[in-house]
Amino acid sequence: MSARSALPVIATAAAAALLVGCTSTEPSGDGSKISLVKSGKLTTCTHLPYAPFQVKEGGKVVGFDVDIVDLVAEELDVEQEIVDTPFEGIQSGEDLNTNKCDVAAAGMTITTVREKNLDFSDPYFAATQALIAKKGAGYRTLGDLDGKSLGVQQSTTGEEYAKKHGEGVKLVQFEDLALLLTAVKTGQVDAAINDNGVLYDYVKDNGDTEVTAEFDTGESYGIAVRTGSDALREKINDVIKKARADGRYDRIYKKWFGAAPKK
CATH class of the missing domain: 3.40.190.10 (Periplasmic binding protein-like II)
Known part of the structure; x- marks a missing residue:
């Protein structure tokens, strides 16, 4: 097989691999069910370092944002996996749209410009x-x-x-x-x-x-999902609301900022 004729085969194989990699907790393509890029993982795009929201310590990424997203992962019964990527690809929506990650948590302010490319959770940090x-x-x-x-x-x-x-x-x-x-x-x-x-x-x-x-x-900071991922966005909102009500949010805040948030 010549290199020229092999190209369609390679392209087909690559496309098949991409489809296999995009598994779902509840299969759906319209955002009405939660769909994850990797089975058993909630993949988060961030841009390091941005202490105390996300920073690498001892080979592990930790921080306020990491702990907040861990609450979502726990609710979904999966583990959080963090991808360090340039901020431009995060705030433009490119990383989410190309299935590099499920969510973006990068100390990112909700703006009208970014809302054209991303769907944000409710605010979680002022x-x-x-x-x-x-x-x-x-x-x-x-x-x-x-x-x-x-x-x-x-x-x-x-x-x-x-x-x-x-x-x-x-x-x-x-x-x-x-x-x-x-x-x-x-x-x-x-x-x-x-x-x-x-x-x-x-x-x-x-x-x-x-x-x-x-x-x-x-x-206000928001956790971003790809446009139309309503089920995942609503799950994030629900987790943040519960965490604020039961004290988990305040404990995480105090852990990273030394005091509970002002009411």
């Missing part, structure tokens, strides 16, 4: 944007950074906020949070903007940095 800089730098507003450099994480709401409100500020884009925070610590940028939860977590162990301001953006 967040806002914040500014981080070297201690004593004196940057309290974006106006203080006029002519200075501000680090942003690509494809995030922090980047969008900086573009909209940071007139005269030089934006420097980074692929992930670790690179962004290292840039602040080493002086590569004068300051950086990101979600308040991850910045406060960082300064706890990096005393030469400080969170200098918060911006009232009123954001």
Whole structure:
């Protein structure tokens, strides 16, 4: 068989493998029943590191988001499997639509733009944007950074906020949070903007940095599923609601943030 004539055979085999890999807890293609990419697994797309929501410790991914999704996996009687993937593919919906994962939990803010590509659960975490800089730098507003450099994480709401409100500020884009925070610590940028939860977590162990301001953006995180996966989305909502009612949510929150959430 020539290489040219083998192509259709290879393509057919690949398609068959994909179909075999996409197994279901309750077979359905219209979203009315829960369908999982891998049998016995709830596959989660995330983008590391984003402590304390998801971070690798001792070869294992742990964090607030991980514990929340574990509650869903437990309800489905499966195990959570985590896939580390670039954030752009998560927030665009590509990773979900190509069956790389069942859900996306990546400290991701619910936005109208993202809702065009994803279906979100009910909000499970309140967040806002914040500014981080070297201690004593004196940057309290974006106006203080006029002519200075501000680090942003690509494809995030922090980047969008900086573009909209940071007139005269030089934006420097980074692929992930670790690179962004290292840039602040080493002086590569004068300051950086990101979600308040991850910045406060960082300064706890990096005393030469400080969170200098918060911006009232009123954001909420959601767990995303591919568009039309109504049964899975409703299951996630049900689990979050039960966890808030029976105290499990508060215990997980306190575990990662040191105190129960404000009521």
